[in-house]
Amino acid sequence: MGIIAALVIGAIAGWLAGLIVRGAGFGLIGNIVIGIIGALVASWLLPQLGISMGAGAVRDIVNATIGAVIILVLLSLVRTA
Numbered sequence: 001m002g003i004i005a006a007l008v009i010g011a012i013a014g015w016l017a018g019l020i021v022r023g024a025g026f027g028l029i030g031n032i033v034i035g036i037i038g039a040l041v042a043s044w045l046l047p048q049l050g051i052s053m054g055a056g057a058v059r060d061i062v063n064a065t066i067g068a069v070i071i072l073v074l075l076s077l078v079r080t081a
Contacts, residue, residue, distance in 0.1 A: 009057070010035030013064030021072040038068025
């Protein structure tokens with residue numbers, strides 16, 4: 001059940017990040033991958049900054065979206081360089 005939840009959260013987070021960072025959508029599989037990588041980035045970065053958002057699925061989606069936005073911004077910077 002944990003893997004399915006991670007895929008769903010990754011898909012939602014990747015989709016939301018694609019909406020926030022215009023022109024950065026990668027389709028369903030790409031959004032899932034970006035969302036999961038974003039969740040990993042956020043799970044490391046946010047505690048380093050002292051940011052804690054509580055618990056639950058909504059927090060997981062918000063954290064993964066923040067991480068995915070960071071990844072998409074970095075990818076767009078690399079693409080334009």
